[in-house]
Amino acid sequence: MRAIISLFLISVLAWGIATALNEIPFGAAKTKVGEYYIGRGKEQTGASNIVTSVVVNYRGFDTLGEVTVLFVAAIGLGAVLATRRKKEKRDVEPASLVLYTGCRLLFPLILLFGAYIFIHGHLTPGGGFQGGAVVASAFVLVYLGCRGRRISETASKTVESLGGLVFIVVGLVGLAVGGGYFLSNYLPKGELNSLFSAGIIPIIYIAIGFKVGSELAGVIDHLVEESE
Amino acid sequence: MNHILPLFIAFPLGAAFLMLILAKLWRRIGGLFAFLISLCLVIFSISNIGKEPSIYRMGNWPPPWGIVLVSDGLSTLLLLTISVIAFLVIIFSLQYMDRYTAKPKYYALFMLLVGGMNGVVLTGDFFNLFVFLEIASIASYALVAFGCEHEELEASFKYLILSGVASTFILLGIAILYSLTGTLNMADVARTIGTKGVNSAVLFCTSLFIMGFGLKAALVPFHPWLPDAHPAAPAPISAMLSGVLIKALGVYALIRLIFNVFGLSSFISSVLMVLGGLSMVVAGLLAIGQDDLKRMLAYSSISQIGYVVVGLALGTPLGIVGGLFHLMNHATFKALLFLSSGAIEYSTDTRKLSLMGGLSQRMPVTTTSATVGFLSISGVPPLNGFWSKLIIVIALVQAGHYILASVAVLVSFLTILYFMKVQRNLFFGDLPAKLAKIKEVPSLMRIALVVLAIMCLAMGLLYPLLSSTVLNPARDVLLKGTAYVQTVFGL
Numbered sequence: 001m002r003a004i005i006s007l008f009l010i011s012v013l014a015w016g017i018a019t020a021l022n023e024i025p026f027g028a029a030k031t032k033v034g035e036y037y038i039g040r041g042k043e044q045t046g047a048s049n050i051v052t053s054v055v056v057n058y059r060g061f062d063t064l065g066e067v068t069v070l071f072v073a074a075i076g077l078g079a080v081l082a083t084r085r086k087k088e089k090r091d092v093e094p095a096s097l098v099l100y101t102g103c104r105l106l107f108p109l110i111l112l113f114g115a116y117i118f119i120h121g122h123l124t125p126g127g128g129f130q131g132g133a134v135v136a137s138a139f140v141l142v143y144l145g146c147r148g149r150r151i152s153e154t155a156s157k158t159v160e161s162l163g164g165l166v167f168i169v170v171g172l173v174g175l176a177v178g179g180g181y182f183l184s185n186y187l188p189k190g191e192l193n194s195l196f197s198a199g200i201i202p203i204i205y206i207a208i209g210f211k212v213g214s215e216l217a218g219v220i221d222h223l224v225e226e227s228e
Numbered sequence: 229m230n231h232i233l234p235l236f237i238a239f240p241l242g243a244a245f246l247m248l249i250l251a252k253l254w255r256r257i258g259g260l261f262a263f264l265i266s267l268c269l270v271i272f273s274i275s276n277i278g279k280e281p282s283i284y285r286m287g288n289w290p291p292p293w294g295i296v297l298v299s300d301g302l303s304t305l306l307l308l309t310i311s312v313i314a315f316l317v318i319i320f321s322l323q324y325m326d327r328y329t330a331k332p333k334y335y336a337l338f339m340l341l342v343g344g345m346n347g348v349v350l351t352g353d354f355f356n357l358f359v360f361l362e363i364a365s366i367a368s369y370a371l372v373a374f375g376c377e378h379e380e381l382e383a384s385f386k387y388l389i390l391s392g393v394a395s396t397f398i399l400l401g402i403a404i405l406y407s408l409t410g411t412l413n414m415a416d417v418a419r420t421i422g423t424k425g426v427n428s429a430v431l432f433c434t435s436l437f438i439m440g441f442g443l444k445a446a447l448v449p450f451h452p453w454l455p456d457a458h459p460a461a462p463a464p465i466s467a468m469l470s471g472v473l474i475k476a477l478g479v480y481a482l483i484r485l486i487f488n489v490f491g492l493s494s495f496i497s498s499v500l501m502v503l504g505g506l507s508m509v510v511a512g513l514l515a516i517g518q519d520d521l522k523r524m525l526a527y528s529s530i531s532q533i534g535y536v537v538v539g540l541a542l543g544t545p546l547g548i549v550g551g552l553f554h555l556m557n558h559a560t561f562k563a564l565l566f567l568s569s570g571a572i573e574y575s576t577d578t579r580k581l582s583l584m585g586g587l588s589q590r591m592p593v594t595t596t597s598a599t600v601g602f603l604s605i606s607g608v609p610p611l612n613g614f615w616s617k618l619i620i621v622i623a624l625v626q627a628g629h630y631i632l633a634s635v636a637v638l639v640s641f642l643t644i645l646y647f648m649k650v651q652r653n654l655f656f657g658d659l660p661a662k663l664a665k666i667k668e669v670p671s672l673m674r675i676a677l678v679v680l681a682i683m684c685l686a687m688g689l690l691y692p693l694l695s696s697t698v699l700n701p702a703r704d705v706l707l708k709g710t711a712y713v714q715t716v717f718g719l
Contacts, residue, residue: 157252172238172242185287
């Protein structure tokens, strides 16, 4: 009986989705806002990466929200797992020499690559979220290769909160100097395609890079502790 | 241009970020910070009353290229409700949460919950709505699980899964609307739908939104998560979830989209009225059998949300006023009742009605304020719950919905019935020997209870003032329907 009801509900949903997809003009010209961003993005925001100009500038407020979603999830996880700590540490089998050495060699390189991605977010593909994820992957490697090493929770939490705070403060400064608009781009846009261009965009992306990197590393840290 | 608007969101979010750094230096800073920020939000939202509708362009990008915040009568009403309840709940939390660990995290999550709700209420953009919806939802999952006991974790997991399904429906609806109209700005979507006409894809989106936001509002048959999730949370959080979260995320978002973006058709109106009517009756009947005080209050929340939705979906001026007024009233008395249940649990360490009795001898303040709450939710004059239920019933009769009107009256009697039972079990009779040494709760908790009880009385007596300043502007926003487009683009 349950299977029949579920099947019925799913087929109603599938029928609805099919009807809706039928109405959508696929392959037609780009969407209205998409067209606008592609046409004017470079000139209006000073970022040569159009995706970045949308993510951090036109819809920067969404990005503030997304950064916060990740932050909520991280402290939520911390609050739920916090009581489960304080178990005696079990001895873990050390990783093989090859893995250990490889991790130690790769760790700084991966960090550098992550930083490169988020610092150049307004110029090349990628940005704060992607760079932050790369940075966090360096820490995953440490957990795999150098077992027993832990990141400092205080440091990661502080970097995380500071990253979010920089985003909000950069936005709030816009209220005072940017003609009274939250998150308006009040810094000089500079020369297109150079590192120091696009006003507040690189500052925000660097803050996001630090924040996402430390946040994901912190989440991995919590989960590693939980599984041990 | 209203420069306060971004602060409604930036303040709580910024406070949450800052709080966790400063808490390393001084552990009690969380409570102090949350108190100050929520006080600021109360002042902002009061100063926002009576202002002309306005929009705020984020980053100075005009709509539809950038994100806009829209402040009109309806969002003003919700902002006021959210900030006043949040402020009183924070005052209650200052002493209640002493028994929990990880207080800075509690206050940070609380601020994020408030920031998320303010964002949902203010935004004029579909995707932005979704982002803030997720902030508030994820903060509430964590807060429901805050006690970290088996029961709390299970309730939170159930809530997370069902609410995640709702979010998926909402996101799917937004994706389809975006590909249909090529824009995410709500007013622009409304304009495009207005010129192109409603097709089957738009109807499908509407039904996805009714399912998604209906689940967030816990309308029957989308309700099963609520009776687990709301009782499992710490009492101040139950007050926030039942008092404002289901309204801001569920009812507000739903009526904003149905009235102002899609336009209320008679079909949608009857679907919503059926859902509302079902919620009133089913949850009202389920509430009677409960022995757990908080679980009973949770069922009664679903039942009362039914009244709100029926009133609003009726679509007549009187019905809308009744629905909105009941929304504010329910926020007040349900927050009061959940906080009272927290006060009782704080003193007696139990929530089982069968284990209690005679509390009026030992806890006079809690007894008095909770009684005001019980009378108000049961609709006894001259308390606020009476007036809003009366308005809804009159509106139903005027519109010719005699069956629904009599159902509304009957459910009201049902409410009196089960709250009489609670009243007798809790406060009258003999004090069990185990509870002979209980004490009244500390002062700040008493203050929060008394203020809420006074509000229940004042909102009933000062209805004319409330209706001219807050309710009527909100009603006009909904009555004007898709004229919302002119509000956003005409400014």
